Amino acid sequence: MLRSKSATVASQALPAAAVHETAPTGSLPGRDAPTIPPDHVYVPHAPPVPPKQLVPPLNFGEGGRVVLDAGQRGIRSRTHLIIPDCQVHEGVPTEHLEWVGKYVASKRPDVIVCIGDFADMPSLSSYDKGKKAFEGRRYVNDIEAARSAMDRLTAEWRNIANYTPRMVLTLGNHEDRITRAVEDAAILEGAIGLHDLAYESFGWEVHPFLEVVNIDGISYSHYFTSGVMGRPVASAAALLRTRQCSAVMGHTQITDAAFHPRTQNIAIFAGTCYLHDEEYLGLQGNNQRRQIVMLYEVDNGHFDPLFISLAYLKRRFGS
Numbered sequence: 001m002l003r004s005k006s007a008t009v010a011s012q013a014l015p016a017a018a019v020h021e022t023a024p025t026g027s028l029p030g031r032d033a034p035t036i037p038p039d040h041v042y043v044p045h046a047p048p049v050p051p052k053q054l055v056p057p058l059n060f061g062e063g064g065r066v067v068l069d070a071g072q073r074g075i076r077s078r079t080h081l082i083i084p085d086c087q088v089h090e091g092v093p094t095e096h097l098e099w100v101g102k103y104v105a106s107k108r109p110d111v112i113v114c115i116g117d118f119a120d121m122p123s124l125s126s127y128d129k130g131k132k133a134f135e136g137r138r139y140v141n142d143i144e145a146a147r148s149a150m151d152r153l154t155a156e157w158r159n160i161a162n163y164t165p166r167m168v169l170t171l172g173n174h175e176d177r178i179t180r181a182v183e184d185a186a187i188l189e190g191a192i193g194l195h196d197l198a199y200e201s202f203g204w205e206v207h208p209f210l211e212v213v214n215i216d217g218i219s220y221s222h223y224f225t226s227g228v229m230g231r232p233v234a235s236a237a238a239l240l241r242t243r244q245c246s247a248v249m250g251h252t253q254i255t256d257a258a259f260h261p262r263t264q265n266i267a268i269f270a271g272t273c274y275l276h277d278e279e280y281l282g283l284q285g286n287n288q289r290r291q292i293v294m295l296y297e298v299d300n301g302h303f304d305p306l307f308i309s310l311a312y313l314k315r316r317f318g319s
């Protein structure tokens with residue numbers, strides 16, 4: 001960077017080693033010594049300022065205790081953050097994903113679980129195919145909406161120094177529409193696929209639809225089944241009975257929780273994480289909690305759950 005001497009007052013305060021009035025007189029021809037006119041000074045680029053760490057990463061301190069910015073000692077607990085169904089498609093608001101991203105950046109959970117149905121994929125819906133509401137849907141628009149929203153969600157934390165959470169995404173039935181479309185029409189094989197969503201490129205460890213992922217003694221899946229028909233369990237209490245361990249799922253829109261009185265295991269239906277209403281849910285079906293779920297003090301299947309509404313996130317992080 002070259003600046004005029006007369007216009008660069010700040011450069012006078014730079015250390016002598018950082019300011020070169022002219023190229024070194026003894027430099028050899030052909031070497032990389034900069035050729036600088038005598039009435040200019042060379043000002044090196046300032047090193048980038050690392051982002052402020054609001055909460056220290058888990059590997060700081062001993063025994064979960066860390067020294068905070070003010071010099072006080074604090075407790076760092078192991079945490080999981082769950083992002084329920086977002087059902088992103090063209091035309092729906094996505095500013096809440098920025099609020100969620102800012103919450104992640106401020107709390108730095110050790111594990112982030114996106115519980116599936118992040119992408120809605122309405123162009124591949126068999127539910128309302130041929131109906132008036134289906135008109136105008138395009139696969140490429142669904143993919144573009146999902147990628148853009150995922151970029152908005154992860155942008156807030158993915159470049160924070162020393163923060164590399166485990167990011168787990170359990171695919172939902174809406175993303176599975178892509179797989180089923182190829183199975184139903186082999187001509188599409190190689191033309192479309194789950195890779196179009198590019199979830200891995202945002203840092204997610206992607207798990208197939210209905211695979212159960214166990215992390216720190218807690219089972220995660222888009223939903224858990226019961227009975228031979230493979231239908232989703234109907235309540236958190238049923239989930240607790242079926243799995244016999246702590247478990248978290250999405251899919252159903254409703255929020256539900258069940259606590260086992262002796263084992264202290266907890267089952268959670270995580271609700272939804274979107275602002276729009278879904279037409280297929282009707283006039284009364286959209287009155288559900290919209291939120292994220294944070295699990296504090298995670299230890300071998302036990303944890304302290306916190307349900308954080310999108311309304312709170314808007315007040316805290318919305319512009």
Ligand SMILES: [Fe+2]
Nearest residue numbers: 117172173251
């Ligand atoms: Fe679902």
